[in-house]
Amino acid sequence: MTDIAFLGQGHMGAPMAGRLAEAGHRTTVWNRTAARCAPAAERGALTAATPAEAVRGAEVVITMLRDGDSVAAVLFGDHGAADHLAPGAVLVEMSTTGPDAVHALRGKLRADVALLDAPVVGSVPQATGGELRILLGGAEADAERVAGVLAVLGSVDRVGDLGAGASAKLIANLVTIATFSLIGESLALGDRMGLTADRTLDLLERSAIGGFVGRVRDRVGAADVPTRFGLGLAEKDLALVLAAGADPAGVAAGAHKPFADAVAAGLADRDISAVIADMRSRVGSADERRAL
Incomplete structure (x- = not known):
């Protein structure tokens, strides 16, 4: 003991x-x-x-x-x-x-x-x-x-x-968090081009990130998802990645912006998956895009 x-x-x-x-x-x-x-x-x-x-x-x-x-x-x-x-x-x-x-x-x-x-x-x-x-x-x-x-x-x-453990954790979290951002961007683009969310997710499940998408698909767009990894913590971790020396014009920075936007919108205590719905809410539909 x-x-x-x-x-x-x-x-x-x-x-x-x-x-x-x-x-x-x-x-x-x-x-x-x-x-x-x-x-x-x-x-x-x-x-x-x-x-x-x-x-x-x-x-x-x-x-x-x-x-x-x-x-x-x-x-x-x-x-x-x-x-x-x-x-x-x-x-x-x-x-x-x-x-x-x-x-x-x-x-x-x-x-x-x-x-x-x-x-x-x-x-x-x-x-x-x-x-x-x-x-x-x-x-x-x-x-x-x-x-x-x-x-x-x-x-x-x-x-x-x-310090090596802390460094390794930033690398691991960069990949995980950025993948949520990638799913959100893919769904938002699919929305704008007129694809259904199910069709876009089916395509993603057959892509290089298919295993990850399959594990989180039930959290995409679902109401009252229990917080497993807080969205605000994800934003904090990407800020740490950038502070540690990641390319300020690279993937980490691109992934960080939607999380920062979601935190500013009051979603910090929600599950990380809430960033996906927030990203989709910020783009217009295919019809709206054609009207531009």
């Missing part, structure tokens, strides 16, 4: 912490909105009122938060966790923050606290089922210390030294 503190109980953090508690690890959870700790608590986790309280005595501390600013606030802000981390503790940073944020975090942490960056590939179903792919960066010896904990959450792919 390992003493674990889990900071962040959002769509991903809650099922992950619940799995750790059910696996027999002494798991203490914290979230800025305390009510979100309830699902993990129902599965055996303890709850803490502050990050500082949560990490006292923890051998492994996991952060699963929105972005680098959130991680910094939870660790170094009021009632922050950093000063209360036990000597020898391992901090496993599983948020999507980018490599620069990971290295900045290493520079601020005490030397006697180990740091791993371990963002994940997968969404709520994979977090619930313990089937996440964990992209881990950091020292091999530190990775071995948390192997049993991470095995409860999914499979570990150690991709390199510190």
Whole structure:
């Protein structure tokens, strides 16, 4: 049994912490909105009122938060966790923050606290089922210390030294998020040319992205889609890709614009698939186009 503190109980953090508690690890959870700790608590986790309280005595501390600013606030802000981390503790940073944020975090942490960056590939179903792919960066010896904990959450792919996990996650998310943008653009163009959505989706299912389209087709245009990957988080991740050095005139930038437009339209809390309907809403029909 390992003493674990889990900071962040959002769509991903809650099922992950619940799995750790059910696996027999002494798991203490914290979230800025305390009510979100309830699902993990129902599965055996303890709850803490502050990050500082949560990490006292923890051998492994996991952060699963929105972005680098959130991680910094939870660790170094009021009632922050950093000063209360036990000597020898391992901090496993599983948020999507980018490599620069990971290295900045290493520079601020005490030397006697180990740091791993371990963002994940997968969404709520994979977090619930313990089937996440964990992209881990950091020292091999530190990775071995948390192997049993991470095995409860999914499979570990150690991709390199510190920061490599965060870098790999940006590449993975660029492909996933840009594909949603590509589906949206294809459907919007099909709308303008008079093709039905089903016909366009049938064509896409027989294309190079066919497997992906088949997996998300039931979410295209559906009402009340549960949020598996928040649209606002997708926009944030593409902004990180651009900040990391992607071509400002390339695919990442082109994919980012419709997500930024959707966030501006108030869709940040919706599932990522909502960008498709938003893109289609911004173009005219075939008849309207012929009238121009």
